[in-house]
Amino acid sequence: MSCDDIRARLEEYFDRELSDADAARVKSHVADCADCARELSELDRLEGLLRRAAVDSAPRDGFVDRVRDRARRRPGGWHAWLPLSLAAAVTFAIIASHLFAPGAPYDLESALRDISSPDAAARTRAEAWTRAHGDEVALALVKALSDVHVERQKSAGLLIARLSGDLQSRILAQQPAVQEEWELAPIGSDISDIELVGYAVGLARSEKTADEALRILKKLDRGGTNREAHEEIVRQVGELFASGQEAQITTGFRIVEGLRLLVEDVVEFLDVPELGDRALEFLRGQTGRDFGKDKDAWRRYFRSREM
Amino acid sequence: MADPMADAELVLRFKQGQEEAFDGLVRRYMKDAYAFCLRLTGNAAEAEELSQDGFVSAYRALRSFRGESSFKSWLYRILINQYRDRARSRRREELRLVAVRAGEERRQELAGERGASELHADELSDVVKEKIELLPDRQREVLVLHLYQGLDYHEIASALGCTYDDVKMNLSLARKRLKELLKEYLG
Numbered sequence: 001m002s003c004d005d006i007r008a009r010l011e012e013y014f015d016r017e018l019s020d021a022d023a024a025r026v027k028s029h030v031a032d033c034a035d036c037a038r039e040l041s042e043l044d045r046l047e048g049l050l051r052r053a054a055v056d057s058a059p060r061d062g063f064v065d066r067v068r069d070r071a072r073r074r075p076g077g078w079h080a081w082l083p084l085s086l087a088a089a090v091t092f093a094i095i096a097s098h099l100f101a102p103g104a105p106y107d108l109e110s111a112l113r114d115i116s117s118p119d120a121a122a123r124t125r126a127e128a129w130t131r132a133h134g135d136e137v138a139l140a141l142v143k144a145l146s147d148v149h150v151e152r153q154k155s156a157g158l159l160i161a162r163l164s165g166d167l168q169s170r171i172l173a174q175q176p177a178v179q180e181e182w183e184l185a186p187i188g189s190d191i192s193d194i195e196l197v198g199y200a201v202g203l204a205r206s207e208k209t210a211d212e213a214l215r216i217l218k219k220l221d222r223g224g225t226n227r228e229a230h231e232e233i234v235r236q237v238g239e240l241f242a243s244g245q246e247a248q249i250t251t252g253f254r255i256v257e258g259l260r261l262l263v264e265d266v267v268e269f270l271d272v273p274e275l276g277d278r279a280l281e282f283l284r285g286q287t288g289r290d291f292g293k294d295k296d297a298w299r300r301y302f303r304s305r306e307m
Numbered sequence: 308m309a310d311p312m313a314d315a316e317l318v319l320r321f322k323q324g325q326e327e328a329f330d331g332l333v334r335r336y337m338k339d340a341y342a343f344c345l346r347l348t349g350n351a352a353e354a355e356e357l358s359q360d361g362f363v364s365a366y367r368a369l370r371s372f373r374g375e376s377s378f379k380s381w382l383y384r385i386l387i388n389q390y391r392d393r394a395r396s397r398r399r400e401e402l403r404l405v406a407v408r409a410g411e412e413r414r415q416e417l418a419g420e421r422g423a424s425e426l427h428a429d430e431l432s433d434v435v436k437e438k439i440e441l442l443p444d445r446q447r448e449v450l451v452l453h454l455y456q457g458l459d460y461h462e463i464a465s466a467l468g469c470t471y472d473d474v475k476m477n478l479s480l481a482r483k484r485l486k487e488l489l490k491e492y493l494g
Binding site for chain 2: 011012015016017042043045046047049050051052053054057058059060063064066067068070071072
């Protein structure tokens with residue numbers, strides 16, 4: 001192995017990331033090469049200096065209790081004052097009375113629950129109810145899109161996605177009235193975020209709802225930090241491009257343009273026969289640069305921009 | 308170093324309804340989580356709040372945790388996302404940098420009087436902390452997770468939602484930059 005090969009792996013060697021075989025190769029090279037040995041010893045000196053800034057501190061006493069209290073506190077007023085088991089019993093009683101009381105009114109809560117039900121009849125009922133009452137509950141529906149519980153976001157999304165375009169637009173027009181920021185499920189339970197991607201991409205197909213869709217996709221992507229959702233968006237955009245249908249391809253580019261961070265992903269389409277020209281035109285327009293269809297050159301350019 | 312099997316066991320017990328299993332996870336990681344948050348925020352009160360928030364979020368999401376990464380990586384990922392959400396305001400970031408630079412100038416005056424090599428150990432530690440603060444976010448996160456939290460490249464990739472190569476590159480860039488920033492102390 002040359003010095004360049006070794007240098008490329010020296011930090012991994014230092015950090016004990018290499019396999020035994022690779023580590024042995026680096027070790028034997030370093031034993032005979034003064035330059036690489038010096039590089040390694042510089043790494044060691046830097047590490048020693050940086051370790052001086054290690055923080056050896058612990059949170060205040062009672063941390064576990066404080067976390068426990070907060071974690072198990074039930075959201076919402078009086079629930080917090082009840083012992084857990086009693087709160088559960090009261091909640092159940094309320095749900096049960098709602099579910100089983102004869103003639104219990106069907107409302108938005110029922111529709112949000114039913115639209116995610118495995119029972120097709122329940123889903124149909126939820127859709128029909130929302131078609132009939134969508135205008136009355138528009139604000140509540142939009143708020144549910146931003147609910148802290150991602151299941152409710154998803155249900156609201158499913159309900160809205162099944163409505164006619166006009167009603168969808170009227171409902172989404174309520175958006176400015178909702179001031180709260182979107183709050184997504186905590187990272188780690190992002191399977192639900194992924195499901196929302198499909199809904200948002202669906203909305204992006206219509207001119208009327210495209211802005212709203214992009215807003216949702218940006219939130220889901222979280223500036224590229226939510227990798228699962230990001231990958232799902234890229235996958236779905238890829239599908240739009242692969243469809244070969246003009247309208248879908250336009251939607252794809254609309255999403256890419258709106259999300260900016262996805263711009264570099266268009267590089268991957270440069271060598272797709274039906275898409276290459278349009279992808280190149282798009283990249284030129286977005287960046288003001290032109291590397292032709294040389295994917296590596298484009299990748300290098302985007303990487304250098306990240307620095 | 309925590310036994311990953313024991314983490315998985317605690318997660319499983321929690322999912323089966325044994326709430327106290329979560330306390331075990333908090334006890335195991337509270338010191339690491341707090342130190343990490345302290346490093347990110349530079350402020351004890353914020354670190355306490357951020358680490359508490361992280362555990363509370365973990366508690367609420369643990370039932371849907373699929374175990375594709377280790378609990379530890381997953382927890383760091385939650386912490387880092389919460390930190391990013393909070394730090395979204397660039398103003399705060401700018402204030403932090405202004406404070407860092409002011410500290411730097413003060414120290415340069417001192418160093419001018421006594422010579423760099425005569426800095427006291429705790430002053431040197433402050434210098435190192437401040438230089439780390441000057442790194443771009445991603446480089447700083449990777450370095451801190453690696454150097455002070457003891458995560459390996461794969462664990463960091465999982466915590467930050469990036470690839471092994473991203474970790475390698477960012478760690479290397481962080482070191483190059485710090486080598487430059489700290490050259491007078493490296494001898």
